[in-house]
Amino acid sequence: MSVRTSVPAGVPVNGTVAPGWEPVREEFAAVVAAQPHSPEAQFVVHHRGRRVVDLWAGEDTDADTLSGVYSIAKGAAHLVVALLVQDGVLDLDRPVSSYWPEFTGYGKERLTLRRLMSHQAGLINVDEGFDYDEMADDALIAARLAAQKPYWEPGTAYGYHAFVIGALTGEVVRRATGRTIQEVYEERVRAPYGLDLYLGLPAAEEGRWKPVLEMLPTPEQLAERAAGGPAPELLAIAFNAHRETPMDLIAFANHPKVRALGPASVGGTGTARGIAGMYAAAIGEVDGRAPLLKPEILAECAKPHTPGVDLVTAEADHFALGFARQPAVGPEAFGHSGAAGAQGFADPVTGIAYAYTRRRYAFPGGAAPENGRLTAAVLGVARGL
Template sequence: MSEIHGKCEPRFRAVRDAFERNFDEGRELGASVAVYQRGRAVVDLWGGTATVQDGVAEWRQDTIALLASATKGLVAAAAMLLVDRGLLDLDAPVADYWPQFAAEGKATIPLRWVLGHRSGVVAVDPPLTMTDIEQGTPVTDALAAARPAWPPGRAHGYHCLTMGWLVGEVIRRVTGHSTGQFFAKEIAAPLGLDLHIGLPDRKVPQLADLVPPTGQQLLHGRGDPELEGLNQAICDPASLFHRSTFGSMALMANLLTGVHTHQAEIPSCGGAGNAAGLAKLYAALIGEVDGIRLLCPETADRARTVEANGMDLVLRCHTSYGRGFMLPGGPMWPGTCSATAFGHAGVTGAFAFADPDNDLGFAYVPNRMSELIDGGHDRVRPLIEATHRCAGT
């Protein structure tokens, strides 16, 4: 039997049981799961193995892991905080904040189309290098010069890498701070969150090793018939999926394991943190936590307003997006959820969301990567379902 650490209120015992089963049935390596309800932590659990490269070490309370695309939720939170403060307008053209972005027919693209994956700006050519990313300016120049892959607003497709950089440049031009700096100062510090877009040197020793799934696990995870189109796109160098991932980032295969990745600010996929921090963040988006509420109710409602829904031109499956957040619906969202939920998944297996109907903030952060392009579905689904069963008792 696996040793699980942390706290869990008796009412949420089913979440602990589901977490333990993930380990006992061999699906998990190391992970943390956390739940807030009505602004209070009711689950904060962790267990398993954090490091495997230099001797086995246990997952501890302060262990953090890479979040991959769950980082987009942090970026969306930062953007919506600026909307709440009246410093960003979702309907304003991105070019109003960033004039160079108007090139190649992009002058009228509103910010909400970028947040909702409707802008068409999903790829850059030639592909960016890690040096480009660390310097910053080559990235913004490439995005300003990019041509949309479809007429903006006419369709939607997952902005795998570009969403964070596009929104991040708008944040920088409005605040004078990078996305990581703004998030650290205005969100993470006030709430005491161990969440980072650009990991400080002092935090590197806390970082868990990232372990990819086996080929058999990948085949199992992608066996859903709804993912047939995605599976074909992954293998097709001419697909929008390839162009927006491997074709837009040199050495893409090393992106999440490269020595600089977690310390560079890659706002679409380079964040790091733990479940306790993520759950608290999402709880603070919809209610008061430790005396802090990030968004007023009206802005939180705008964050989860459907911006795009239906066939995704990049992932080639059904997806639904609000303003920077994933919404329930389609194979990328595991399990059943309240219709008001909004959150984000990551290829590392991380998944987090807010559920206003049940006043919940939920997060799961593992270090064995997902069997899918986003979210560790086989492991997180029973945790989500247990959370919802317990929330109403």
């Protein structure tokens, strides 16, 4: 069903929904209308391999607009690792140092791949931080981190390795296969399915790219943030803000080298169609192709791996295997958010693959609050069916 809805805020909503999914369109229009500034958003849902929601909103965004989706890249990267575990190329309970001999010292040599993927290495950054060009280069990050003293004893706690986890797991992939994680993703996932989700944007696609836009918080949002208390001590280090000139997250996503190289932690460039298509392919049949992941690997991807409190973000019980847990969806769901407000996940139980992106950076960062409303609307329809 085609729709172009003029919402109260004056932001056009465009796209299609399948019969029965009209409540999701209405919720998306309401979400857009409730915001003081256009989110420039895309919203796509697959149900059991079929695209049932394909919507977008904004004067300068359409279904094919590519933009930075930050940590959505972690989902793509760790789908690659899951595939290699499924193939028997990687072993989750083998020490990282057995693949990567330089990964030693301070207890790093005992850290398993499983614990690395669940953010337990303690290597959230190097003491001096990285500049923009360096942060785009996974090989450089990995080499520097191999010599870094961890911020906690590896394997004894966990904390979000926001800008570096893909470089660490990617180095294991490179040592085991001779290929970068970006190359394996392109060959095994993106190209076969024609996905608009890139770890390294080809020059030929630059014409569709548009920048992440500045956040415009309301005074109420700023006051609420100020009342939230001090941030965890390690948060600034993990987000590369401990340098003399802290990293600007919007400038980072819009940096041409980040876009070109596609660092596997935070360098994804894509559309909601691409993100939802990837998660749909992970859990179910798409275009006659079998699911990328078998049931036992899907279970590993969703299984809780980090009880307790994240030392970086102060969130509780945060991670599954390389993916973030999705407790609001269900125990078998897995996915990842992106700093500007994006969210992507798969749920094998309901057969849902969900993707929401926004170019207007959502305050204060991370999965935008509206994802809760949108997810509830999607699950309401899916469970009713």
